[in-house]
Amino acid sequence: MRQIRWILWVFILAPVIGWAAPGPTVGTNGIGDEFFPLFGNGGYDVQHYDITLSTTLESSEINAVVQIDAIALQPLSQFNLDFREFAITSLTVNGEQPEMFIRNDRELTIILASPLEEGEAFTINIAYAGRPHGTSGSVQWSNGWNYRRDRVIVASEPGGSSSWYPVNDHPLDKATYDFTVTVPAPLIAVANGELVSTSEHDGMITYEWAMRQPMASYLTSMQIDALVLSTEGSENDPRIRNYFPVDRADEAADVFQYQDEMLAYFETVFGDYPFDYYGSVIVNAALGFALENQTMTLYGVSILNSPDNNTQVTIAHELAHQWFGNSVSLSQWREIWLNEGFATYASWLWYDQMEGGRGIDYVVEATYNWISGREGIEQGYPERTIRDFTESFVPPLEAPANDLFNGGVYERGGLTLHALRREIGDGAFFETLLDYASQFRYGNATTEDFIAVAEENSGQELDAFFEAWLRDPIIPPIPQMDLSSPFSE
Template sequence: MVICRRVGAALVATTVTLSLGAAPAPASATGHGHDHGHGGVGTPGTPGAPGVGDGYFPAAGNGGYDVLHYGLDIRYEPATRAFAGTATISARATARLSRFNLDLRGFDVRAVTVDGRAARYDRDGQELRISPRHALSRGERFTVVVRYDGTTGRPTDVEGALYGWVSTPDGSFVANEPDGASTWYPVNDHPTDKASYDFRLTVPAGKTAVANGELVGQRTRDGWTTFVWRARDPMASYLSTASVGDYDLRRSTGPRGLPIIDAIDRDLGPEAADGLARTREMIAYFTDLFGRYPFTSYGAIVDDDEDAGYALETQTRPMYSGPPGEGTVAHELAHQWYGNSVSPARWQEIWLNEGFASYAEWLWEEHTGGRTAQARFDTFYARPETASFWNPPPGDPGATNLFAGSVYTKGAMTLHALRTKIGDRAFFALLRAWYAANRNDTVTTADFVRLAEQVSRRQLDAFFQTWLYTPGKPAVW
C-alpha cells in the first residue's frame, strides 16, 4: 500500500513522510446475527478454529482448511447498492472437520452447500459457521458454495478510514487491507491462505468492472454487462479487488510481452494517467534488481474517489483513489514482489511490505536522476530524537498503527542502514535471494534476518533489534 493507505494528497507525491493512520478494524465487526440452513446433522470431527492465530487480528482467517480457488459470481447495481453473490470455494481440509468457518460481514446468506449437498450454517459476528452432512477427512478436497445477497455500504476501520467494498456514486472502490475482503465475499481472510481467483462481475451496461488478472470474457445482454477476470497466480485475500466505475480500459505491453491493463475513470482529466507513463521502464528496472516480475499481467485502477484518499497494491492491478504520482506508482509496483508475492505471515510483519516498497521508491528516484537513497536517509536521520517520526518501532507497530509513517520510512531506513553495513554486493544479492526463496509464500522478520546473515556472513541480531524493535532514534548499529 502507499502510503499505501492514508495518503490523501500524497497520492501525487514522491515521498512517504506522512503519518498513514491506523489499521482497519479487527474482526469484531458484526455480521447478520444467526441464520440457519436446512442441511443434515453434523458428524464427528473437530470444528475448525475461528481464526489463524494472528496476534493483531485474532479473528482473521480460519483454521482447518486451505483454500485453493475462489470463484466469485457477483451482480451489483451502483444506483441502489443491491449486491447478489455466489461464491464457489475449492479447498482442502487440513484436519478432520465437523465444522469450518468462513469470514463474512453483513449480507443475508440464502444457501450453503458442501460438495453439492445442503449444509447447516449459522452466523456469529463475522463468522459464517458451516457444518457439512459428514465430517471432512484430513487431506480431503471439497467445494463449498455460498449464495448471499444484501446491500453494500461504506465500511470503515477502527479510525474511520474506508476499506473493503466501498460503495461510490458511480460504483465501488474495493481495497481490503488488512481484513476487508470479508465485507464482500465469504473468505479465509488472512495472507497465509493464498488462492487463485475467477471473477464474474455483472454490472449495468455502460459500467466497467475491473478485477485482478486478465480479462477473459465480456458480454452485454438485457442492459447488463458481465466481465470475467481470471487471476491464476496465488493471491492473498487482502489483495483481491472488484472495482466498478466509469472506467476506460487501456491496454499496452510491458517487458517480455507482459499484458498491462489500466482502468482510468472517465471523469478524470487527460493527465490522470501521467504517473503511469513509465510503468514499463519501472518493471524492467525492478526486474533487474529483484528478479522476474511475479505475475501474468499488470496495470492500474485510477478512480475519482475523493473520500478514500489512498492507494493499495491490489495484486496485478494497484488501486488508486485519485491520479497517482510517479513515486507512488513505483511504490505499488515494488509491492508486487514484496508484499504480494512474498507476503507477511502475520500482520506484525507489515514492515516487510512497506519498508521494502518505500525503499524501492527511493531507488527508483535515484535511478531517474533524483535524490540518492543516501541523501534520503540522511535527511530523515537528521530529525531529532524527540520527533514522533521514530515511533512506533516498525517491527511491531501494533494493530492500530499498521500504517504509521515509521513503518514506511524507518522501515526503508532499516534497509539502507543494512546496505551500508553489509555492502552493496551482499545487499542486492539479498534482495534477489529473498524474493527467489519465498515467491508465492509468506514470511516473517526472523526469516529475513536468517537470510541476511547467510548472505552477508555476519551476525545481525543486534542490528535488527535496534532498527526494528527499539523505540526512538537509532544511535549505534
Template sequence: MMAARRLTTTFAALVLISLIGCAPSEGAVTGPGGRSTSAPGHAAASPGSGVDRSDAVGAPGIGDPTFPLDGNGGYDVGHYTLKLSYDPASRMLAGSTSIQAKAVQDLSRFDLDLHGFTVSRVTVGNSDATFTRDGDELVVTAPKMIAKDAPFTVTVDYSGVPDPVRNSSNLGSYGFIPTPDGAFVTAEPDGAKTWFPSNDHPADKATYDFEITVPTGLTAIANGEQVGEPTTSGGKTTFVWREKHPMASYLATMTTGKFDVRTGTSPGGIPVYAATDPKYRNTLDLLYTKTAQITDYWTTVFGPYPFSSTGGVVDDYEAGYALENQTKPIYGGFAPDSGIIAHELAHQWFGDSLSIKRWQDLWLNEGFASYAEWLWSEHSGGSTADQMFRTSYADTANAMWSYPPGKAQRDDLFNDSVYTRGAMTLHALRKEIGDDAFFALIKKWAATYKYGNVTTDEFIAMAEKTSGKKLGPLFDAWLFQPTRPALG
C-alpha cells in the first residue's frame, strides 16, 4: 500500500500502502492493557454442560498483539465462496458467504469477524446454528461438536448498508466504501469484515470464489480471473471471479461501478486486466501497458510471477492511496505513475504471495515494495537506488530515525519509517553482501515462502545463510534501534 501523505515525496511518489494454511492461534488472547477479550458472547461454559465446553471455544483473536481482536482462533479457513448483490442506489449489500474450514481444536463455538449488517441465518454443515453478536465478533455455536482436524462449512446470510472503517490514524477510510456508481473496496489492514464474515487476518489465507450481482450497465471486479461471461436477467448482471491462489482477507475486493476495460497478455505471456473509471479513460492504455511491462520486469528480478493474471484498477473515489489487491492493485482517485505501479506490482510477490504472520513485520511488505520503486527508477534511467538511499540518509530531521521499522505500531501502522527506512535496510544489506548474493537472496525468499507467511526472523536467517555473513548488527541498527545508523 502507499499512503496519501507520501504523494508529495520526491522520488517515485510513494502512495499508501508457517506456510499455506497457517493455523490461527489456539491460545488465550488479551486486549489493550492486558484485559481479557472474553465478553458476554465468550463466557466459559460450566462444567458438565455437555458439548459447550470452555476448552472447545475458539479464541476471539488470532493472537496478534498489534491487533488483538483481529482474526479468530480454533480453525483454519481453506476457501471462501462469496455470493453478493449490491445496489448503489440504496447502498444495500446482500450476501451469503460460505466458509470451508478445518478445526485445529475441538470446537463447540467459534467467532467470525463481521462489522455491522443484519445476520438472518447461520448454518454449520446442513444444520442451523445459533449465533450472537459481540461488537465486530459474530459468535457461532455449532449444532454439534466439531472434532479437531475435521473439515466443516459455515454459511452466513446477511444484509445491510456497509460501514467502512473511517478516519484511521494515517489511512483515512478503508473497507467497503460506497461510491455514486458502485463501491471502492480496499480492506488493509482489517476491513474485510466490513463486507463479508471472515477470519480477518493475513495469517489465515484462503482461496476465493466471487459471484457478484450489480445493476446492468455496471461492472463488478474481483480478484483472480473472470469465469465465463457475465449473465444478465431482470435488470441485473452477475459476474463470477475466482482466485485460486491463497489470499489474505484484506487483499480481497469487489470494486464495482462504471469502468472501461482492456484485457490481453503481457509480452512475457501473463494475462492482463486493466480497468478505469470513465473519468480516467485516458489513463487506461498507460495503465495496461505499464502494468504488463513492469510485471514482466519484476519476473527477472524477483522470480516467476506468483499468480495467473496481473492488472490494475483506477476508480474515481479520491482515497489518495493505492492498495495491492491481489492480481488487481487499485488506485483511488488518481492516475498512477510508473513508480507507484512498480510499488503495487512488487507487492504481488512481497505482501500478497508472501504475507506477514503478524502486523509488526509490515516492513517486509512496504520496505520491499518501496525498494522496488528504487530499483524500477534505476532500471528505467532515473535516479539509482544508491542515490535514493543517500538522499534519504541525508534527511537527518526525518522522524524515521527515532521510529525503527522492525515493529510496526497499531496507531501509526503506515509510517514513513516502515516504507523508507525499510527500503534503506534492504539497500544497506545489498551493499554489505554484494549484488550477486542480494538478488539471489530476494529470489530465494520469494520462492521458498511462495503463497505462505513470513517473519523478520526468517528473512534475517535466510540472509545470513545465503551470504555466509553474520548480519545481526546490521539488521538491529536499521530495523530496531531508534537512532540513525552509521554508514560503514
C-alpha cells in the first residue's frame, strides 16, 4: 500500500512538472532495473560518498554523517535516494535545507528549495542516527547491516546498502568512497580499498579507509569484529591484506595462502587486477555464503572447515569477481550470470591450474552430467525425479527476481563459457575474456556487449549459440565433447 501511494505521486507530479520543459524535472524513483524497479534512482550520477560513522555496538545504534557528491543529469526539482529507517537529524543540498523530504520504505524523496540545472555538480549532506534495518535473524547476503551483540556483518547483494547509508543503490551508478569509522577498541572495522589511518582515543578506534576506484554500492564492506591483520602466506603480493579472527589467524593464513598465486594467474587470463588491494575478511560467525565485496571478500568461519579443494575453488571464485562483477558490473540484475557464470568458470580454471592442466575437462563433465540429469539416469533414479532436478537449474538468463542466485546461473553459466571456448577455440576465447575485462573496466556491461566482443574476436555469428545456452529449457550439447542432455529430442 505504501508503494501504491508512491506510484500516485509519480504519476501526478511527473507529467505536470515534465510539461514545463526545459524547467526542472523530477528524478525517477528507480534507475530502470527490470527486476527491482525501486533500486537506484534517476536524474543524477553520484561521484563520491564520504561516510563517517560511529557505533558502540552496545546499543546496536549508529551515528552517521554522509556527504554525497553528485552531478545532475537533467534539470531537477526533486530526486530520490535509497535509504531505510533512521531518524534524519539534518539534510542539506548545497548547504541549503530542501523544501521538504519524504520517507517511504526504501525511498527518500528530496524536494529542493533551489532546483538544479542539468550538468550541475551538487553536494548532499545527511546526518542520521538509530538502529539499522535487518539487525535480527540469520545473517543473509542481502540484509545489509547485520548486527550481532559484539560484531557487525554487512552483506548487501543486491539491494542492502540502503539499510545503513543513503545511496543510489544500483550498480549502474558507481562511485568512489571514503569511510571514517569509529568503534570500541580493540575491534577492527574493515571497509574497502586502502586503510589510510587509524587513531585511538577514549577507548575507541577510528579507521579511515579509501576506495579510489569506482564501486557498485552492493559491494560496500563494513565488518566490525575482533580481527587481526594478516599478510602471512601472501608475501609474494604486497597488494594482499587479510583480516582473520584473532584466535584462528594461523589456520586462516594457511587456508588463504594461495591468493597471491591465484591473483597472478588471473592477471595472465583476465588482464591487470583492477584495484590497488585485495584480501579476505573472515568474521567470527558461520555464514552460508561468501560475498566478493570490492577488494575485501567476506567469509564466515565455515570456510575454514570445508574440504580443501572446495575451499580453494570458492576463494578463486570470489577473487575472480573482482574482474567480473566488481570492475565490469552488470547493468540489469537479470543478467547476474555475467557475475556468477564468469566467476564459476574462473574457479574451474584455477582448479585446472591446481591439477596441472588436467582439471577442466573433469569439472566440465562432472558439472554437465550432474545438472543435465545424465548422472541421475546412470544411478537409476526415476525419470520424473531427474526431470524435476534438472529443471531446478534454470537457463542462466531465466533466473527469476526471487531466485536470483539459482544454481543454473552458476553451473550452466560456467558451462556456457566452456561451450563458447569449444565453439570459437582457445585463442579467440581468451582474447574475448581479456577484451571484455578491459573494454568495460570500472563500468557496466550487458550480455549483448559480451556477445559482441566474442563475435569480434571469433569472426563468428554467435546469437543462436548464446540464445540456446542462456535461454533454452534443455541444456545444449557442448561442442567437441560427447556431452548432451538425455532429454533433448
